[in-house]
Amino acid sequence: MSRLFFVAFQLLTTLAILSAGLWGVGLLLFRLNGAVAIVAAIGFGVAVLAGLVGIWTGAARLPLGFAILFLGLLGWWNGLQPSHERNWIPELARLPQITREGERITVTNLRDFRWRTEADYDQRWETRSYDLAKIEGVDLFLSYWSGETIAHLLVSFTFADSPPLTFSIEVRREKGEEWSSLAGFFRTYEMAYVAADERDIVGLRTHARGEDVRLFRLAASPAQARDVLLAYIADVNRLAQEPRWYNTLTTNCTTVVYHLVGSVAPGWTFSLPLDPRVLLSGYLPGYLARIGAIRSDMPLDELIRRGRIGERARTLSLDDPEFSKKIREGVPTGRP
Numbered sequence: 001m002s003r004l005f006f007v008a009f010q011l012l013t014t015l016a017i018l019s020a021g022l023w024g025v026g027l028l029l030f031r032l033n034g035a036v037a038i039v040a041a042i043g044f045g046v047a048v049l050a051g052l053v054g055i056w057t058g059a060a061r062l063p064l065g066f067a068i069l070f071l072g073l074l075g076w077w078n079g080l081q082p083s084h085e086r087n088w089i090p091e092l093a094r095l096p097q098i099t100r101e102g103e104r105i106t107v108t109n110l111r112d113f114r115w116r117t118e119a120d121y122d123q124r125w126e127t128r129s130y131d132l133a134k135i136e137g138v139d140l141f142l143s144y145w146s147g148e149t150i151a152h153l154l155v156s157f158t159f160a161d162s163p164p165l166t167f168s169i170e171v172r173r174e175k176g177e178e179w180s181s182l183a184g185f186f187r188t189y190e191m192a193y194v195a196a197d198e199r200d201i202v203g204l205r206t207h208a209r210g211e212d213v214r215l216f217r218l219a220a221s222p223a224q225a226r227d228v229l230l231a232y233i234a235d236v237n238r239l240a241q242e243p244r245w246y247n248t249l250t251t252n253c254t255t256v257v258y259h260l261v262g263s264v265a266p267g268w269t270f271s272l273p274l275d276p277r278v279l280l281s282g283y284l285p286g287y288l289a290r291i292g293a294i295r296s297d298m299p300l301d302e303l304i305r306r307g308r309i310g311e312r313a314r315t316l317s318l319d320d321p322e323f324s325k326k327i328r329e330g331v332p333t334g335r336p
Contacts, residue, residue, distance in 0.1 A: 020066075026185065082190045110195045111201070114200070134162070141153070171190075190243050
């Protein structure tokens with residue numbers, strides 16, 4: 001019995017060292033530069049092998065040495081601090097802030113770029129006001145760029161007397177910095193909110209990138225949409241005051257929205273079950289159907305088909321003031 005327990009302990013310790021080693025190698029490769037990163041990663045890999053040898057040969061000093069090295073690496077990682085003060089790419093150079101007086105909110109640094117290509121655009125930052133009493137609902141855009149598994153999520157609030165106010169949660173990249181989903185696990189990028197006009201934030205994806213954009217109109221009441229918008233406002237302002245790391249798994253365009261909606265859903269006597277589709281965002285429509293957030297009186301495939309607005313959007317000018325109204329033509333409303 002004691003022998004079996006010892007072998008189980010060795011196996012668990014091996015798994016722990018391998019997991020810590022994989023994370024540590026990734027951290028060194030993505031957070032250091034050039035030859036220094038490669039040399040450091042190789043050195044740490046050697047320490048991992050030594051720790052594993054020690055586990056199975058009884059040389060306790062080897063796994064102990066690895067543990068001390070790993071704790072030092074963990075301390076370095078924990079000391080990495082996000083910042084708002086970097087040389088950001090133009091479209092993410094400014095973070096929105098939102099003030100409220102009674103039922104009126106004012107959004108500063110609202111982005112309203114006009115995109116011809118990803119590299120050719122007109123920059124325009126605006127201040128706009130919205131009446132919370134005129135909110136009508138909330139819509140979701142999913143933008144697919146590589147298969148059906150992953151999509152970027154946009155949340156758009158519609159008003160009776162104003163163009164929609166759309167939010168996107170994005171990786172805040174510096175000039176010359178490339179996006180890597182693996183690097184996103186290692187405190188490489190800060191998170192950014194973008195508050196934008198749909199002609200900007202949707203048009204970037206339909207016109208400049210040619211992505212497959214799908215629109216889903218939610219079954220949220222105006223009161224529920226208002227609650228979610230207020231949760232957004234609070235978090236937008238928190239981020240403007242205190243920078244935050246983006247994380248590919250835990251702090252991304254769907255998980256942040258999931259937590260924001262979850263923070264207000266108890267007041268609706270509504271729960272958000274945890275589901276793999278929250279992470280595999282391309283399959284989010286199936287999750288929305290499961291929780292009753294979209295129409296249930298027609299097949300999901302039909303909702304998806306009618307929600308494909310990319311081709312229709314590309315026939316419209318991004319200067320068209322009716323852009324948001326026209327892309328919604330033929331898309332089923334949130335409630336029958």
